Amino acid sequence: MIIAPSLLAANYGRLAAEARRAGCAGADWLHVDIMDGHFVPNLSFAPELVRALRPLTRLPLDVHLMCSRPEILLEPFAKAGANYISIHVELGEKAGSLLWKTKSLGAKAGLVINPPTAIANVLPFLKQIDLLLIMTVNPGFGGQAFIEESLPKIQQVAAWRRERNLDFRIEVDGGINFTTAAECARAGADTFVSGTTLFGSRNMGAAIRKLRRAVHVRPARP
Ligand code: DX5
Numbered sequence: 538m539i540i541a542p543s544l545l546a547a548n549y550g551r552l553a554a555e556a557r558r559a560g561c562a563g564a565d566w567l568h569v570d571i572m573d574g575h576f577v578p579n580l581s582f583a584p585e586l587v588r589a590l591r592p593l594t595r596l597p598l599d600v601h602l603m604c605s606r607p608e609i610l611l612e613p614f615a616k617a618g619a620n621y622i623s624i625h626v627e628l629g630e631k632a633g634s635l636l637w638k639t640k641s642l643g644a645k646a647g648l649v650i651n652p653p654t655a656i657a658n659v660l661p662f663l664k665q666i667d668l669l670l671i672m673t674v675n676p677g678f679g680g681q682a683f684i685e686e687s688l689p690k691i692q693q694v695a696a697w698r699r700e701r702n703l704d705f706r707i708e709v710d711g712g713i714n715f716t717t718a719a720e721c722a723r724a725g726a727d728t729f730v731s732g733t734t735l736f737g738s739r740n741m742g743a744a745i746r747k748l749r750r751a752v753h754v755r756p757a758r759p
Pocket residue numbers: 543544545546568570601674675676677678679680681710711712713730731732733734
């Protein structure tokens with residue numbers, strides 16, 4: 538199980554210390570949300586932030602691009618030191634070549650799906666990806682409520698992964714707390730992004746340990 542605190546919920550006045558706090562607390566990855574003010578109605582970080590963080594933490598950097606033109610961002614983020622770079626399936630046809638390009642740049646390739654998008658849209662890409670991120674809120678903002686309708690999507694993807702003998706990670710992002718994380722784990726998720734619950738806690742180490750206990754459940758196999 539991978540726990541990835543989302544920097545979107547960190548204190549922006551002290552990002553370096555916040556990244557170290559996540560590392561010391563026992564996080565596995567650091568999730569970095571990139572928003573362009575167009576694909577989603579909010580703005581966040583640039584490749585320069587990833588470049589600045591890279592020497593400060595040993596945690597793999599999990600970059601989530603909520604951007605309309607990821608083609609201009611893949612190389613800057615890969616060169617800045619991103620380990621995983623994920624693009625949205627809602628971009629349509631160009632998703633396949635973006636995934637391929639991500640891998641050619643030496644990063645792991647992730648595909649993200651929004652709550653209203655039918656899960657069948659990811660099928661053509663399953664063999665190409667290292668990670669499938671199932672959004673459990675509509676992207677753009679932290680602190681939203683988990684959308685329960687995401688759970689059958691996780692189950693479906695876990696079944697496809699098993700049937701096809703694939704080994705991409707199944708990540709969830711949005712409204713992940715101790716309860717919703719356990720529900721997602723039961724549905725088959727193995728990678729948990731959490732912003733408000735982890736960065737908002739006084740003792741992130743204790744919060745991560747509690748989250749790990751919550752997701753330590755056997756997935757229900759249909
Ligand atoms: C939402 C982002 C999330 C966000 C999650 O658009 O993709 O990564 O930080 O925040 P919480 O855990 O607060 O819902």
